[in-house]
Amino acid sequence: MARGVIERICAFDKRYPLPPGAGTDAVHTNPEYSLAVTYLETSGPGFGTGITLTLGEGNRLVCDAIEMLARPLLGREIEEVMAEFGRISNEIANDPAMRWLGPHKGVVHLALASITNACFDLWAKSRDVPLWKLLLDLKPEQLAALLDLSYLDEVLSKEAAIDLLRQHWASRPEREEILSRGYPGYDTSVGWMAYDDNKVRELTERARDRGFSAFKLKVGSADKDRDLRRANMLRECAGDSATLMFDANQQWNLPTAFEMCRELAGLNPLWIEEPTHPDDLMAHLALTKAIAPVRIAAGEHFPNRVVFKNFLQAGAIHFVQADATRLAGISEFLAVSLLARKFNLPVVPHVGDMGQIHQHLVLFNRIALGQEVVFLEHIPHLRCHFVHPAQVEGGVYGTPQEPGASSDLNDLRMD
Amino acid sequence: MARGVIERICAFDKRYPLPPGAGTDAVHTNPEYSLAVTYLETSGPGFGTGITLTLGEGNRLVCDAIEMLARPLLGREIEEVMAEFGRISNEIANDPAMRWLGPHKGVVHLALASITNACFDLWAKSRDVPLWKLLLDLKPEQLAALLDLSYLDEVLSKEAAIDLLRQHWASRPEREEILSRGYPGYDTSVGWMAYDDNKVRELTERARDRGFSAFKLKVGSADKDRDLRRANMLRECAGDSATLMFDANQQWNLPTAFEMCRELAGLNPLWIEEPTHPDDLMAHLALTKAIAPVRIAAGEHFPNRVVFKNFLQAGAIHFVQADATRLAGISEFLAVSLLARKFNLPVVPHVGDMGQIHQHLVLFNRIALGQEVVFLEHIPHLRCHFVHPAQVEGGVYGTPQEPGASSDLNDLRMD
Numbered sequence: 001m002a003r004g005v006i007e008r009i010c011a012f013d014k015r016y017p018l019p020p021g022a023g024t025d026a027v028h029t030n031p032e033y034s035l036a037v038t039y040l041e042t043s044g045p046g047f048g049t050g051i052t053l054t055l056g057e058g059n060r061l062v063c064d065a066i067e068m069l070a071r072p073l074l075g076r077e078i079e080e081v082m083a084e085f086g087r088i089s090n091e092i093a094n095d096p097a098m099r100w101l102g103p104h105k106g107v108v109h110l111a112l113a114s115i116t117n118a119c120f121d122l123w124a125k126s127r128d129v130p131l132w133k134l135l136l137d138l139k140p141e142q143l144a145a146l147l148d149l150s151y152l153d154e155v156l157s158k159e160a161a162i163d164l165l166r167q168h169w170a171s172r173p174e175r176e177e178i179l180s181r182g183y184p185g186y187d188t189s190v191g192w193m194a195y196d197d198n199k200v201r202e203l204t205e206r207a208r209d210r211g212f213s214a215f216k217l218k219v220g221s222a223d224k225d226r227d228l229r230r231a232n233m234l235r236e237c238a239g240d241s242a243t244l245m246f247d248a249n250q251q252w253n254l255p256t257a258f259e260m261c262r263e264l265a266g267l268n269p270l271w272i273e274e275p276t277h278p279d280d281l282m283a284h285l286a287l288t289k290a291i292a293p294v295r296i297a298a299g300e301h302f303p304n305r306v307v308f309k310n311f312l313q314a315g316a317i318h319f320v321q322a323d324a325t326r327l328a329g330i331s332e333f334l335a336v337s338l339l340a341r342k343f344n345l346p347v348v349p350h351v352g353d354m355g356q357i358h359q360h361l362v363l364f365n366r367i368a369l370g371q372e373v374v375f376l377e378h379i380p381h382l383r384c385h386f387v388h389p390a391q392v393e394g395g396v397y398g399t400p401q402e403p404g405a406s407s408d409l410n411d412l413r414m415d
Numbered sequence: 416m417a418r419g420v421i422e423r424i425c426a427f428d429k430r431y432p433l434p435p436g437a438g439t440d441a442v443h444t445n446p447e448y449s450l451a452v453t454y455l456e457t458s459g460p461g462f463g464t465g466i467t468l469t470l471g472e473g474n475r476l477v478c479d480a481i482e483m484l485a486r487p488l489l490g491r492e493i494e495e496v497m498a499e500f501g502r503i504s505n506e507i508a509n510d511p512a513m514r515w516l517g518p519h520k521g522v523v524h525l526a527l528a529s530i531t532n533a534c535f536d537l538w539a540k541s542r543d544v545p546l547w548k549l550l551l552d553l554k555p556e557q558l559a560a561l562l563d564l565s566y567l568d569e570v571l572s573k574e575a576a577i578d579l580l581r582q583h584w585a586s587r588p589e590r591e592e593i594l595s596r597g598y599p600g601y602d603t604s605v606g607w608m609a610y611d612d613n614k615v616r617e618l619t620e621r622a623r624d625r626g627f628s629a630f631k632l633k634v635g636s637a638d639k640d641r642d643l644r645r646a647n648m649l650r651e652c653a654g655d656s657a658t659l660m661f662d663a664n665q666q667w668n669l670p671t672a673f674e675m676c677r678e679l680a681g682l683n684p685l686w687i688e689e690p691t692h693p694d695d696l697m698a699h700l701a702l703t704k705a706i707a708p709v710r711i712a713a714g715e716h717f718p719n720r721v722v723f724k725n726f727l728q729a730g731a732i733h734f735v736q737a738d739a740t741r742l743a744g745i746s747e748f749l750a751v752s753l754l755a756r757k758f759n760l761p762v763v764p765h766v767g768d769m770g771q772i773h774q775h776l777v778l779f780n781r782i783a784l785g786q787e788v789v790f791l792e793h794i795p796h797l798r799c800h801f802v803h804p805a806q807v808e809g810g811v812y813g814t815p816q817e818p819g820a821s822s823d824l825n826d827l828r829m830d
Binding site for chain 1: 442444445447468471473476477479483509512515518519520568692693695696724725
């Protein structure tokens with residue numbers, strides 16, 4: 001086991017152009033996928049790479065925040081850091097000179113996501129195991145020590161978190177078959193907003209041939225008729241047995257959300273995603289009541305565990321789309337996963353990391369928490385930039401075997 | 416009327432040290448009051464100064480965001496900008512390369528606050544009137560065109576906003592007496608967390624002598640006994656007829672909030688402020704039910720109008736502490752004020768601007784919306800830095816007469 005003291009912390013502002021139309025939605029007409037990267041250098045051969053996603057120029061602000069916030073990690077040994085990561089993460093999140101900028105949201109929280117993910121990557125590499133195995137090998141107390149559970153007390157105290165992990169301990173072996181079977185994926189890249197009908201059809205057919213049976217389509221445009229036409233076309237093209245999801249990317253106000261969800265309900269989607277503003281708990285709640293049995297997915301823009309707790313307590317969502325690159329990294333993702341388990345709701349991550357880190361986390365959620373297997377979003381556009389791109393075959397994510405969190409980037413290879 | 420085209424936009428990162436112990440609370444042990452300033456230069460003699468508050472090093476991030484987000488204003492004439500400010504503000508808030516960093520919260524939203532406040536300052540100066548008069552002189556349709564009311568449709572459509580303003584139009588004269596009487600203040604600076612008992616006593620007595628009858632004390636420390644002792648001491652020192660508020664600065668989890676609010680209830684506070692995490696609507700709601708008739712104030716960390724709408728709809732707060740330097744500036748403050756009027760709750764601003772801008776806004780809220788007069792927070796620590804510091808005499812804010820929003824800073828004087 002290579003142990004290492006963190007000797008240097010750098011932030012890199014990486015921008016990646018996309019193919020024409022890729023990544024477009026109701027908000028983003030010409031996105032530039034951008035990663036704010038935390039790079040941890042150690043005294044040994046080990047290094048850690050952490051990422052968070054943004055969509056362009058603002059990425060620079062997150063990189064600057066990383067350099068400000070990560071300083072407490074300098075000179076610390078990684079095992080020592082991870083033994084009390086919940087406390088350290090809480091301290092960084094509450095840095096008195098930075099907290100006013102959130103708290104626990106926006107640029108500073110995205111920066112903490114990147115920093116946290118770098119720590120977990122370094123830790124897993126230093127133990128020479130993939131992230132999923134690192135997490136599964138931890139005792140309940142060690143896992144709980146990774147988490148900042150502050151403001152969750154009435155729902156998930158530290159003791160309750162440990163109990164939850166213990167409850168599912170004995171039955172782990174029966175769920176470990178997921179490691180050999182692989183975790184099913186769904187394809188988001190067939191239905192970007194700017195793609196014309198022919199392209200959506202062509203991509204859907206190609207994805208079906210590659211083994212996918214679940215597809216997402218962007219809706220939420222100003223042209224409701226176009227949205228509905230495309231949704232009908234996708235159902236026709238994918239077939240009655242396919243699983244469809246419609247994603248409005250927050251663009252509807254509540255009256256429009258009522259109207260469009262009712263229109264789209266006839267196509268029997270698995271969920272309708274981000275129907276309105278992500279801060280609008282009361283609107284989500286009204287909507288879940290009005291459009292039942294159609295179900296709502298949201299979370300890629302919920303900034304922290306406190307907001308997730310609220311939506312879960314209120315019963316305002318059905319699918320928990322936590323994202324370890326939006327929340328304060330892997331540790332807050334795990335806290336939200338425990339919360340979701342408490343409320344018996346499935347975690348179906350949004351993949352700001354293109355699935356690289358989340359392919360590990362869904363395995364942990366399945367085996368350690370007994371989370372239902374739904375599927376994991378698949379977005380292929382950045383795969384050539386990762387050192388170990390996710391292996392998706394037959395519509396299924398293979399179980400990563402390389403040490404770390406699979407977040408190393410080719411253009412940051414230091415070897 | 417001096418008209419001017421915006422020819423140059425600068426951001427300034429201004430930091431102001433405070434006297435020992437001043438500004439301390441349960442979170443901030445050594446705050447550095449920092450203003451992220453937007454400075455708009457025009458083709459004419461006019462200029463606009465906009466401010467937002469942060470508490471230290473992170474201020475630089477807001478300044479960088481200002482320079483990125485303000486570009487659409489370059490080359491625009493201020494009357495033309497303000498004729499459709501609601502639309503322009505919405506466009507800036509949804510800049511596709513920056514929106515992912517919020518949306519509508521954190522660094523990017525604070526930057527928009529500063530930008531917006533500079534526009535209003537420039538506009539008022541170009542019309543040669545103080546901000547309060549500028550706003551009162553607008554027709555309901557013109558006022559509504561300043562506001563981004565997106566995601567409020569089911570509660571406050573544009574038409575509903577105009578109706579609300581019209582309803583209170585005829586009765587304005589009876590409320591204009593506030594202009595000559597002045598707006599009552601309350602004193603936050605007697606009870607900072609780091610002040611010892613003698614200092615709190617001394618400052619409270621001095622503030623009483625200066626005409627104040629309402630005082631705020633910081634609680635929420637790790638030492639509950641100290642909090643309770645200080646609270647009792649303040650009641651004793653201020654007298655039974657004084658109005659007291661206790662401010663926990665978000666530091667309690669829900670179980671502690673239950674306990675401490677019940678303990679403090681016996682001292683008959685007007686409100687308990689920020690009892691727990693500002694994102695925790697469900698906790699605020701549980702608390703309002705559990706501790707009635709004690710009332711809850713919050714809002715200085717609610718990032719936008721959508722969050723305020725939620726807390727108002729749920730009935731989770733009693734006093735609306737909107738802040739034009741936390742929300743997206745004066746225009747979103749006005750949108751929240753209209754919302755609060757709809758729900759018949761008083762707006763009692765938190766003053767990230769030290770009251771400079773809010774002294775105008777409470778006059779508008781009183782006269783144009785018929786808002787109840789409660790009082791306006793008074794924090795004197797930065798008054799020497801403003802060109803026209805608020806005139807507070809006998810515990811009452813005088814009505815500002817100089818053109819603009821009273822946000823010009825001495826160390827940015829360009830004359």
